[in-house]
Amino acid sequence: xxxxxxxxxxxxxxxxxxLDELEAAINEELRAQKPEAVIPSDPARLWLDYYQARLxxxxxxxxxxxxxxxxxxxxxxxxxxxxxxxxxLGESLHYGGQWQEQIGVEQEALVLSSVLDDDxxxxxxxxxxxxxxxxxxxxxxxLGAFEHALRLCQGTGQKEQEAWSLNNLGVTHMRxxxxxxxxxxxxxSLAIRREAGLRLHEGRxxxxxxxxxxxxxxxxxxxxxxxxxxxxxxxxxxxxxxSYVMFMRGxxxxxxxxLDRSLDAYWQSLALRTAVGSPSLIAEAHWAxxxxxxxxxxxxxxxxxxxxxxxxxxxxxxxxxxxxxNEADPAEARSxxxx
Numbered sequence: 511x512x513x514x515x516x517x518x519x520x521x522x523x524x525x526x527x528x529l530d531e532l533e534a535a536i537n538e539e540l541r542a543q544k545p546e547a548v549i550p551s552d553p554a555r556l557w558l559d560y561y562q563a564r565l566x567x568x569x570x571x572x573x574x575x576x577x578x579x580x581x582x583x584x585x586x587x588x589x590x591x592x593x594x595x596x597x598x599l600g601e602s603l604h605y606g607g608q609w610q611e612q613i614g615v616e617q618e619a620l621v622l623s624s625v626l627d628d629d630x631x632x633x634x635x636x637x638x639x640x641x642x643x644x645x646x647x648x649x650x651x652x653l654g655a656f657e658h659a660l661r662l663c664q665g666t667g668q669k670e671q672e673a674w675s676l677n678n679l680g681v682t683h684m685r686x687x688x689x690x691x692x693x694x695x696x697x698x699s700l701a702i703r704r705e706a707g708l709r710l711h712e713g714r715x716x717x718x719x720x721x722x723x724x725x726x727x728x729x730x731x732x733x734x735x736x737x738x739x740x741x742x743x744x745x746x747x748x749x750x751x752x753s754y755v756m757f758m759r760g761x762x763x764x765x766x767x768x769l770d771r772s773l774d775a776y777w778q779s780l781a782l783r784t785a786v787g788s789p790s791l792i793a794e795a796h797w798a799x800x801x802x803x804x805x806x807x808x809x810x811x812x813x814x815x816x817x818x819x820x821x822x823x824x825x826x827x828x829x830x831x832x833x834x835x836n837e838a839d840p841a842e843a844r845s846x847x848x849x
Contacts, residue, residue, distance in 0.1 A: 513557050520561045525670070527710050527746055529568055536562055551586045560595060567598060570750050570786055572606040575599075593622035597631045600638045605750075607790045607826050609645050612638065633663040633671040640678055644685070652682045673702040673711060680718055684725065693722045713742030714751050720758060724765065732762060753782035753791065760798060764805075772802050793822035 516539065523532040539558055563578035579599035587595065596619035603612040616638050623631045640655030660675035680695030700715035702708075716739035723732035736759060743752035760775035780795035796819035803812040 513554060517557065517561075520564070524564060524568055525708070527568070529565060532561065532565055532568075536565065553588070556582065556585060556587060556591060560591060563595075564598060567602055570605075572602045573787065576602040576606060576608070589622060590626060590628070593619055593626060593628060593631055596622065597634055597638075600635070604638055604641055605788065607788055609642060610827070613642055616642070629662055629666060630668070633659040633668060633675065636662065637671070637674055637678055640682070644678075644682060647685075649682055649686050653679065656682060669702055669706040670708060670711070673699045673706070673708065673715070676702070677715060677718060680722070684722055689722055689726055693719065696722060709742060710746040710748050710751065713739045713746065713748060714754075716742065717751065717755055717758065724758065724762060729762065729765060736762065749782050750786050750788070750791075753779045753786065753795075756782065757795060757798065760802075764802060769802055769806055773799065776802065789822045789825035789828075793819045793826070796822060 516535070519535060520532055523529070523535065536558055539554075543555065559578065559582055563575050563582065566572075566575035566578055576599060579595050579602060582595045583592070583599070596615055600612050600615040600619060603609070603615060616635055619631065620635050620639075622628075623635060636655045636659035640652045640659065643649075643652035643655060656675050656678045660672065660679070663671040663675065676695045676699035680692045680699065683689075683695060684692035696715055696718040700712065700719060703712040703715050716735045720732045720735035720739060723729075723735065736755060740752065740755045740759075742748070743755055756775045756779035760772045760779060763769075763772035763775055776795055776798045780792065780799065783791040783795055796815045800812045800815035800819060803809075803815065
């Protein structure tokens with residue numbers, strides 16, 4: 511197996527979100543290997559295991575991805591591969607809501623990328639560091655990290671990371687109440703993703719533009735962006751992206767006074783988030799259902815969803831590999847689509 515050629519092929523398939531084709535390519539290479547000739551630290555097998563973990567991640571099975579990346583870290587990895595594994599383990603922990611563990615992983619990944627002078631991984635690491643700050647409402651620190659990530663990837667051809675950095679800046683500006691800067695950043699991210707053919711992420715940018723328009727009270731404009739985002743999420747099989755679209759649809763319907771339609775959208779969002787298994791997102795959906803039932807005067811259902819939201823928030827701080835030792839601070843569990 512030519513590792514470089516397979517790596518280039520795998521990265522291209524991941525960028526195009528051709529996941530079935532990547533799975534077939536991995537299985538073909540695995541079948542071609544002679545089991546008796548494979549040793550645990552065989553370079554070809556390590557890279558195949560790495561792309562298998564990336565495949566789990568791309569399919570939004572972050573717990574399986576995290577487990578696979580951890581198993582790789584137990585091996586004697588080349589330094590460049592270890593840096594990549596740490597970067598993607600950090601992303602798995604980020605999306606899975608394991609933010610405390612994510613910090614240590616990012617720090618080691620940043621050290622290795624600096625040693626290797628590897629600018630291909632540093633923008634992603636700084637973006638993840640920015641999200642750690644954002645989860646804790648440290649907005650200035652988040653801005654600094656996202657702006658640094660943007661500077662690192664501009665002019666290097668890393669369009670996906672450049673667009674992600676702009677996306678994250680847009681989310682931060684919105685949290686800070688600067689809707690003009692938020693909209694500018696999301697529209698710049700959308701333009702890059704469209705030009706680069708990043709279809710799944712184009713849908714997510716459309717969603718983010720819609721969130722700003724909703725916050726500004728531009729309901730009709732937001733409706734068009736939401737519809738386009740939903741169509742792309744369904745086309746690309748982006749379950750987590752679709753869950754955000756349906757959640758925002760619930761917000762949109764609530765703003766129009768259509769509470770029954772709002773409930774239907776929230777229920778769809780909850781089902782998608784439950785399937786993905788992200789406690790912070792599940793909590794957010796339950797809390798939205800609680801608030802809507804409260805507005806309808808159904809206090810028992812509102813209380814039930816408040817209790818389920820509290821349970822999910824506690825799960826946010828429960829490490830994947832250990833029982834919970836603390837209760838979650840609901841403010842820490844506030845979520846936002848980071849893609």
